[in-house]
Amino acid sequence: MDVLHFSDRNAGSRLESLDTLPTSGVVWLNFHRDSDPDWPVKVMQLTGISIDERHVKDASNDAHPSFTDSTENYEMVIFRSLSPSASEDQFSTRPTAFFLIDRVLVTVSPGDSRSIEATIKRLMQGKIRFAIHPAAIMYLVTNNMVDRFLSMREILIAQLNEYRDALLDPKNPFDDWRALLSHQKQILVLEVLSETQGDAITLWKDNTDTEIDDYLSVRLTDLLEHIRRVSEFSINQQREIDSLVQLHFSAVAHRTNEIVRVLTLISAIFLPLTLIAGIFGMNFENMPELKYQYGYFFVLGGMFALAIGLLIYFRIKRWF
Numbered sequence: 001m002d003v004l005h006f007s008d009r010n011a012g013s014r015l016e017s018l019d020t021l022p023t024s025g026v027v028w029l030n031f032h033r034d035s036d037p038d039w040p041v042k043v044m045q046l047t048g049i050s051i052d053e054r055h056v057k058d059a060s061n062d063a064h065p066s067f068t069d070s071t072e073n074y075e076m077v078i079f080r081s082l083s084p085s086a087s088e089d090q091f092s093t094r095p096t097a098f099f100l101i102d103r104v105l106v107t108v109s110p111g112d113s114r115s116i117e118a119t120i121k122r123l124m125q126g127k128i129r130f131a132i133h134p135a136a137i138m139y140l141v142t143n144n145m146v147d148r149f150l151s152m153r154e155i156l157i158a159q160l161n162e163y164r165d166a167l168l169d170p171k172n173p174f175d176d177w178r179a180l181l182s183h184q185k186q187i188l189v190l191e192v193l194s195e196t197q198g199d200a201i202t203l204w205k206d207n208t209d210t211e212i213d214d215y216l217s218v219r220l221t222d223l224l225e226h227i228r229r230v231s232e233f234s235i236n237q238q239r240e241i242d243s244l245v246q247l248h249f250s251a252v253a254h255r256t257n258e259i260v261r262v263l264t265l266i267s268a269i270f271l272p273l274t275l276i277a278g279i280f281g282m283n284f285e286n287m288p289e290l291k292y293q294y295g296y297f298f299v300l301g302g303m304f305a306l307a308i309g310l311l312i313y314f315r316i317k318r319w320f
Contacts, residue, residue: 187241
């Protein structure tokens with residue numbers, strides 16, 4: 001468990017333990033989901049507030065989507081974020097639960113949450129330009145989480161560029177469809193994640209009893225704008241993937257048509273030649289032209305002239 005206390009002047013201090021709440025200032029209690037299973041008991045001891053059993057289960061559920069709810073004693077927000085092992089091929093995410101209880105913020109997070117660690121470091125350095133209170137701390141954490149999603153865009157764009165080059169390469173037929181479909185699936189996951197994130201923050205902001213000053217209100221609006229950018233990015237990526245796949249199959253169909261056209265031209269040229277050769281190969285006894293001294297040369301020349309004539313005709317018709 002991490003315990004942080006912030007005085008009225010935003011001066012932060014990290015406490016080893018806490019038996020009773022300070023008489024003033026803001027307290028942040030950060031519990032690790034795996035190593036602090038009795039966190040509801042500790043919250044009850046310090047604040048006198050009992051966390052609803054359903055909310056305790058929600059906070060402990062690794063698969064819970066972004067969500068918000070409230071009681072008469074506290075407000076709860078669950079926000080999903082990227083795990084340290086997340087990559088462009090696999091969006092591994094997990095939730096962090098926020099409980100806003102008067103001047104106390106309770107978070108239930110993974111023990112290796114980078115966003116929590118970065119926020120604690122920033123608060124300890126005093127690099128905050130607004131008043132510290134539970135909603136402000138929650139904003140700092142969630143903003144860091146969304147920034148990590150934004151940072152994935154360059155990686156995803158680079159990955160899509162590789163697929164684009166492979167799909168449109170005429171010399172090497174594309175056959176890594178499983179990887180492309182997996183990439184598209186991860187983009188869809190990103191879209192759903194961003195939508196639920198935006199819904200949770202918007203619903204909390206519209207219904208919270210917490211007094212939000214103008215500065216924090218602007219920051220929350222920026223946060224929602226960043227979430228919207230992630231959502232729009234994922235939608236555009238899916239559209240581009242669909243367009244690339246269609247373009248790939250159009251290119252394949254075009255190459256197939258070119259091959260068929262070439263084969264058709266070859267057949268159109270050699271079919272009459274084959275017919276002529278077949279006629280003179282029927283071996284009938286009464287075929288006077290077979291006895292003509294120059295018959296072979298005339299027929300061979302005629303076949304050659306016919307082939308050249310067909311080539312010229314097809315060229316005039318722009319069939320090749």
